[in-house]
Structures are given as structure tokens and as C-alpha cells.
Amino acid sequence: MQRGSNLPAVGVYNQALVFDLIRRSDEGLSRSELAERTGLSTQTLSNVTRRLANEGLIEEVGKVISGPGKPRTLLALRPHSRFAVGVHLDPAVDTIVVVDAAGEVVARAERVPDAPDASPGELVGRIGEGVRSLIVDADLPRDLVLGVGVAAPGPFDREAGRLLDPPLLPAWHGVAVRDELSRATGLPTLLEKDVVATVVGEQWFDAEHELADAMFLYYGAGLGLGLSVSGAPVHGRTGNAGNIAHIVVDPDGPLCECGSHGCIGVVMEAGVLLAQAETPSTGGASGDATSQLERLSALAAEGDRGILAALESAGRHLATAIVEVNNLLDLGIVVLGGPAWSRLGDRLFPVLDHWVRTTAVSTSTEPVHLRQSRIGADSTAVGAACLVLDEALTARTSQLMIRG
Structure with missing residues (x-):
């Protein structure tokens, strides 16, 4: 304490x-x-x-x-004493939320991402307009809005507040999101990697500090892992910690763009799971990532045997990746969330829980506990807003410095 x-x-x-x-x-x-x-x-x-x-x-x-x-x-x-905006830049859908000081969502909007050939000015301008509109529509006093937090896939330049070349967001390559969005909205803006934002969001609701040592699996258009050690999110030296997509879990698995076979990121892709099911009703791996996930989720809900078998295999492989990370860091708690998890989690959770508890590669002396995200599908957007709340309202030892 x-x-x-x-x-x-x-x-x-x-x-x-x-x-x-x-x-x-x-x-x-x-x-x-x-x-x-x-x-x-x-x-x-x-x-x-x-x-x-x-x-x-x-x-x-x-x-x-x-x-x-x-x-x-x-x-x-007093929950409505302050507000913060969170923006999640995602390949499938951009999500904007406004949360109050308790972290509860008071306004929310989604927008389809811009075309890959959109200019940086158009990209930032449309997000900025979405932020301004959401604040106005929610009838919030402007002076009570602390700022905007932006969560996006890495890699990014933490010091410059600039996205570099995230593979799933080609339109945003090289865009100075932090400074440009701040100019567009007139609000202080923070930029953070999506999995780190998710960590901060989950911890904002962690009244008992149970998540001081934990990992946060984000399953959306991509797969990432946020980490908390001794109560603090792990940023890494450059702010880009959390990449687990290229942990090889199945040497005989599908080919990854990196050249390896069976990387966990490609194993968990909706299109790969649809193709693996070999069920005529899947329609193959056609369509974009959003339509593939919708098809996969619908077939799983219908009890399609091929899809359920593919998810069983995916859960087993995902358990291997989680256990290997836990063997390294000995964290013990795994929080599960993200857009894809919100669709498939009911099917994946029992499989994942079984293999995490029984896999022979685990070296942990205590059980690894899985839990669903307290926030749900918007965990990253809410986490981005909580970045602002955390920056403005959380006690930090750096505040103990006495300056002359």
C-alpha cells in the first residue's frame, strides 16, 4: 500500500x-x-x-x-466531475468513447476506417471530428474533458507520438497522431500501444489490486499481450512491448508472413480458422477480416462441427503461447478480451482453461487463473481513455520530487 x-x-x-x-x-x-x-x-x-x-x-x-x-x-x-476520450485505431473499426472519472462509458461511436490512400490530414481530421461530435452530442462541459488517449497497434515512436509501420494499419504509417490529433481537437493527447492501454483500463477497475502481476490477452484483428508487473504496465524500452504473434505453437501449421509456420498470430486469424474447418458453409477465407469473424462467430453459435474443431485446436495452441509467457514472467493471472474474444470467448474459454491447467510445458508452481475482461469488447478504447485519467489523477512517485 x-x-x-x-x-x-x-x-x-x-x-x-x-x-x-x-x-x-x-x-x-x-x-x-x-x-x-x-x-x-x-x-x-x-x-x-x-x-x-x-x-x-x-x-x-x-x-x-x-x-x-x-x-x-x-x-x-463524483463520477461526472471529469471526463476523458478514448480512441482505438483498429483495422476493422475505429472506436471512440467518452468515459467519466469512474471509467464508465457515457458516450460511444464507431466509424469504418478510411481507405488506405487517405492522406494523414484526412485520417486525423475525421477522427478529430468524431471526438468533437461525441463530446457535443453527450452535452459535456468542455473544461471537464481532460484529454484524448489513442490506442493503436505498434510499432510506434513513443517520444515523437508517431505511428511507424503497423502492418494492419497501412494508411497510418508515419502519421504523427499525438500532435496532429491534439491540434485537431484542442485537447491534450496521448498515444499508447493498444495492449498497454488495455492493461491501464483493466487496472482502473481493479479496486483490490488483484491485477498487479498479470497478463492481458487482446484478441482482435491481431493478437497481442499486455503485461503488468508489480502494478505497473510494461512499456518496454521503446514502448512497443507485447508482441507475441510470432511465437511458434505449431511447426506444421499455416505459413506466416514472417516465413515461419504455425505462429500464434496466424493460427488465430479468422480466415485461417474458416479454412481449417473445411466446411462448405464457411465460404472459405473470402472477405475482409470483419466479415470472416462474423461468419466464424455465427457458425460457432450454430454448432458447426468443423468450426468447433478448429476452435478447439486454436484454444490448445493459444494455451501453449500463454503458458510459455507465464513460464518466463510468472504472473499467474490472464485477462482475456478484445473484439474477436467477445465473439468467440464463450467457445474458447473452456478449451483454453483446460489446456492452460494441464499442459506439460508449464513450470508454474501455482495454477494460472483466467478471467474475462471486466470492460468487454471496448476494452482498448476504454483503456485509451483511462490512460488520460491515469496520467491526470493517479499518484506517482515522480510527483514527490522537490524542484527549486
């Missing part, structure tokens, strides 16, 4: 720490409970909570009587 400080120079840290404890409590916390958890003096805590209340972030929500003495006054989050 993080402790506060009574030094006058660290008021920002104390304020963020107290706010974080209050927002993670379902019913609210009293000042005495906050003092016990933070170690702050009565005077410091009184000053901090007064500032938070004056800024509209918290409010008194009632009193609780517990034994002799004065009733405890509970302090709770």
Missing part, C-alpha cells in the same frame, strides 16, 4: 493518492479510514480532502455510525 507524506512540497502526490483510494471504494471512505491507510496527519488530510472537494472531484455522501463517538462522514467520487 502506498503511503502519503506530510511534507508541504508533495501536495500533488497526496491529493492524487487520497483521490485514488476514494474512487476505488464502492461506498466511500471516511477521513479516519483515509488517515489510517495513508499515514497522513489530520491537518494534511483535511487540507487534501478540502481541495479535492473544491475541485468537484469528491463529495460527502452520508454518515455511518459504528460504535461510540461521532458518526463517520463518508467521502465518495
Whole structure:
């Protein structure tokens, strides 16, 4: 548990720490409970909570009587005190959400990605218009919107806020998303890799800090793995950590563009699974990734034997990749989410759970636990918005620095 400080120079840290404890409590916390958890003096805590209340972030929500003495006054989050926008750039569909300070979605929109020959100005301009429209349509006070978080596949240049050459987003190659979108919206903008954004989003709802050491499997148009170690998302040296698509799980499997056979990324592609099923009703692997996923999901729901067999095999191979990563990092919890997972997870989960628990390659001394995303199909867009909330409202040790 993080402790506060009574030094006058660290008021920002104390304020963020107290706010974080209050927002993670379902019913609210009293000042005495906050003092016990933070170690702050009565005077410091009184000053901090007064500032938070004056800024509209918290409010008194009632009193609780517990034994002799004065009733405890509970302090709770005011969810609509602040808002953040999240944008998920995805090969199949761009998703834009607005969340409140609790991380709950208050507005949402989807848009079909632009053509590959669209100019950077057109790309950013249309996303910017989508952001502005969503804020207006939701009737949100502009001054309460903290900023925009953008989540996209890597690789990207973290320092420059520029996408490099993500293979599934050719139109966005070389686009300086962070600065251009900030100019288009007039809002501070952050750019992060999609799987890292998903980590931050899931942790925003993790009141008990159960996901301090965990991995987050994103299954959409691509496959990625976000990581959390000791409560912090793993960015990597360049910000591009999380690529697992080229872990070979089936040497006799389909050919990957990298030249290897049986990489987990290609094994899990909807088109590959349709072709593997060899069922006349699949229509082969024709169509784009979105239509392939819809066909695959519909046939699975109908109980098509070929599709179910293909998903059984895919679940077994995916378990191998997950176990190998866990052997390396010993994290123990796997959160599962993303657009494809939301369609296929009901079929894949029992298969994946069985093979993760029984595979002979696991070296873990304790069971690996699987759980569904708390956010659902929009986990990455919500995570992108939570990046903004996290940046603005979470206590960081860097805030403890005293500058002359």
C-alpha cells in the first residue's frame, strides 16, 4: 500500500493518492479510514480532502455510525466531475468513447476506417471530428474533458507520438497522431500501444489490486499481450512491448508472413480458422477480416462441427503461447478480451482453461487463473481513455520530487 507524506512540497502526490483510494471504494471512505491507510496527519488530510472537494472531484455522501463517538462522514467520487476520450485505431473499426472519472462509458461511436490512400490530414481530421461530435452530442462541459488517449497497434515512436509501420494499419504509417490529433481537437493527447492501454483500463477497475502481476490477452484483428508487473504496465524500452504473434505453437501449421509456420498470430486469424474447418458453409477465407469473424462467430453459435474443431485446436495452441509467457514472467493471472474474444470467448474459454491447467510445458508452481475482461469488447478504447485519467489523477512517485 502506498503511503502519503506530510511534507508541504508533495501536495500533488497526496491529493492524487487520497483521490485514488476514494474512487476505488464502492461506498466511500471516511477521513479516519483515509488517515489510517495513508499515514497522513489530520491537518494534511483535511487540507487534501478540502481541495479535492473544491475541485468537484469528491463529495460527502452520508454518515455511518459504528460504535461510540461521532458518526463517520463518508467521502465518495463524483463520477461526472471529469471526463476523458478514448480512441482505438483498429483495422476493422475505429472506436471512440467518452468515459467519466469512474471509467464508465457515457458516450460511444464507431466509424469504418478510411481507405488506405487517405492522406494523414484526412485520417486525423475525421477522427478529430468524431471526438468533437461525441463530446457535443453527450452535452459535456468542455473544461471537464481532460484529454484524448489513442490506442493503436505498434510499432510506434513513443517520444515523437508517431505511428511507424503497423502492418494492419497501412494508411497510418508515419502519421504523427499525438500532435496532429491534439491540434485537431484542442485537447491534450496521448498515444499508447493498444495492449498497454488495455492493461491501464483493466487496472482502473481493479479496486483490490488483484491485477498487479498479470497478463492481458487482446484478441482482435491481431493478437497481442499486455503485461503488468508489480502494478505497473510494461512499456518496454521503446514502448512497443507485447508482441507475441510470432511465437511458434505449431511447426506444421499455416505459413506466416514472417516465413515461419504455425505462429500464434496466424493460427488465430479468422480466415485461417474458416479454412481449417473445411466446411462448405464457411465460404472459405473470402472477405475482409470483419466479415470472416462474423461468419466464424455465427457458425460457432450454430454448432458447426468443423468450426468447433478448429476452435478447439486454436484454444490448445493459444494455451501453449500463454503458458510459455507465464513460464518466463510468472504472473499467474490472464485477462482475456478484445473484439474477436467477445465473439468467440464463450467457445474458447473452456478449451483454453483446460489446456492452460494441464499442459506439460508449464513450470508454474501455482495454477494460472483466467478471467474475462471486466470492460468487454471496448476494452482498448476504454483503456485509451483511462490512460488520460491515469496520467491526470493517479499518484506517482515522480510527483514527490522537490524542484527549486
